[in-house]
Amino acid sequence: MIRHAADQLADYRLHLVLIHGGGSYAHPFVTRSGVGGGLRDRSQLRSISETEFYLGQLTRIIYASLLLRNMNPVPLHPMSFATLDKGEVKKFLLDPIRKSLDAGLTPLLHGDLVFDESRGIGVLSGDRIASLIGSKMGAFRVLFGCDVDGVYSANPKNFPNATLIPEVNSENFRSVLSASRSPSTDATGSMGEKVKQAIWLAKNGCECYIFNLREKNALRMILDQTGSIGTRFVPWKKSRKSVKQSPQRA
Structure with a gap:
């Protein structure tokens, strides 16, 4: 990877x-x-x-x-x-x-x-560090890579019929946060922590993605904005400057 x-x-x-x-x-x-x-x-x-x-x-x-x-x-x-x-x-x-x-x-x-x-x-946690840097340094996008395709309605490793949630916004974020809080042996909270930090960033105007870092070219597609991959967290507030306007952060 x-x-x-x-x-x-x-x-x-x-x-x-x-x-x-x-x-x-x-x-x-x-x-x-x-x-x-x-x-x-x-x-x-x-x-x-x-x-x-x-x-x-x-x-x-x-x-x-x-x-x-x-x-x-x-x-x-x-x-x-x-x-x-x-x-x-x-x-x-x-x-x-x-x-x-x-x-x-x-x-x-x-x-x-x-x-x-x-x-x-x-x-x-690395996820908390990402949200701190993203908010304090004015990042327009924060990406959380993991080993599943995004945020699901339930843990896909335990529930094969779980469905991928393509977008999180101000309307559905509470139900998504609840679904992500499955028990974890991860010392830093696993998916639940990623979702929590991504929601916090989105509320403050920063676009986020949770996606499968193992998937071929997924990272580059998001960076280049050439495809829709994983789960996108839509900014609540007015979006930060676009990549063309502000090439300082990614």
Whole structure:
């Protein structure tokens, strides 16, 4: 999947901020130790170190794939510039991201463990990071790639008759959010978290897509606006500037 996505990004010319999840590189350590709920005792310290180590490994794999395609990524680790308080984002420094984009680099971030002022430590998901950056930096579109074709009426992995929801808007968002809240072993909330963040962005005027990153050319079709893929979240408010008007963010 990494090579497939990198191929589609290789000759894209607008500014991008790339964010990946932890997947099997990080979630098992977080779930097993419970560090997502806070730091309770020293027995959890090893899991924090292991999580950061393996997240770094995954970032380097993605980093190398982008370099091989003549892109200029720069890894930025949220633990170094974000903090939480009782699980909610308290500080999120945007300067490293802005400066990277201004220099012509592609920031590469990931969901991460970050320090929490009340609980010691917590999880800041890649989906939450995407919504923070999208809202604070004026992105006109935020894309959430996953391993299913979009948002369904029920979990398609458990319910084969579930139907794809092609569009989420101000009329149906409550029912879609409810349908997406199926139980998950994902440390960051899986589909429910993606839907929650996409709805929040759409309410604030940013178009979003949840789509299957494994599908051939799906990422590029959305970037180039040459096809309708996955589930589109229609902006509630007046849309942000179009790609032709503002080539600064994608």
